[in-house]
Amino acid sequence: MDVLDILRRQAGRFQCPKCGESLANCELEMIGQHDDQSLVRVTCAHCKDTRMIAVAIATEVEPQTPLVDHRDQPSDDLGAAISADEVLDARLALTTFQGDLNSLLR
Numbered sequence: 249m250d251v252l253d254i255l256r257r258q259a260g261r262f263q264c265p266k267c268g269e270s271l272a273n274c275e276l277e278m279i280g281q282h283d284d285q286s287l288v289r290v291t292c293a294h295c296k297d298t299r300m301i302a303v304a305i306a307t308e309v310e311p312q313t314p315l316v317d318h319r320d321q322p323s324d325d326l327g328a329a330i331s332a333d334e335v336l337d338a339r340l341a342l343t344t345f346q347g348d349l350n351s352l353l354r
């Protein structure tokens with residue numbers, strides 16, 4: 249799944265928060281990827297305003313770690329908690345992106 253391709257197709261629907269021009273021709277640069285979350289630098293083609301956005305792409309996958317395993321392995325509690333937070337963050341970012349890219353760009 250090409251995150252930049254998806255973003256580019258969506259960009260024209262949104263306006264630059266700084267100058268109000270369409271982001272259709274903005275520059276998109278992938279900064280980094282972690283699991284299903286991507287950090288992308290967006291540069292407005294009009295005013296060159298640069299912003300970093302975090303984008304999460306939803307992929308319907310089965311949970312890799314069943315809940316019961318968390319109880320059976322107390323020593324992994326910390327790791328499990330961090331993983332849960334990351335999933336929550338990803339879903340939060342996705343919700344924001346689908347709703348309004350402008351709010352994500354702030």
Ligand SMILES: [Zn+2]
Binds near residue numbers: 264269294295
């Ligand atoms: Zn702009």
